[in-house]
Amino acid sequence: MFINDLFNFILWADIIEFMGACVIVFYILKACQFLLSGGNVTEARLLVANGVIVSLNFKLAGTLIKTIELHSWQQILLFSAIFILRTALKRFFTWEQTRLRQDTMLD
Numbered sequence: 001m002f003i004n005d006l007f008n009f010i011l012w013a014d015i016i017e018f019m020g021a022c023v024i025v026f027y028i029l030k031a032c033q034f035l036l037s038g039g040n041v042t043e044a045r046l047l048v049a050n051g052v053i054v055s056l057n058f059k060l061a062g063t064l065i066k067t068i069e070l071h072s073w074q075q076i077l078l079f080s081a082i083f084i085l086r087t088a089l090k091r092f093f094t095w096e097q098t099r100l101r102q103d104t105m106l107d
Contacts, residue, residue: 013065020058027051042104049097056090 028051031044063082069075 009065010069013062015062016065017059017062020055020062023055023058024051027054042100046097046100046104049093049100052093053090053097056086056093060086060090 027047030051031047034047035041035044060083063079063086067079
């Protein structure tokens with residue numbers, strides 16, 4: 001049974017997505033530590049935005065692996081909606097990261 005699970009794409013996709021969630025938690029904890037040590041809020045926000053961008057790459061990879069298991073139009077549409085949402089979120093956080101970097105350069 002373990003051998004069958006080893007090649008289960010859904011299991012691997014879930015593991016990759018979990019790693020993405022761990023990345024977000026790591027960056028949030030890193031930002032909190034930075035704030036507690038006297039850092040400014042803008043730099044902490046940059047850390048979190050960077051963590052979300054990295055995490056979304058993991059999440060997207062997990063979602064793409066799940067495409068192997070798509071069998072109906074409903075599943076394909078659901079995958080497309082998730083893909084579009086994650087792409088939009090990644091673009092938003094990249095924009096936010098760029099804006100925050102520009103703000104710190106102006107200060």
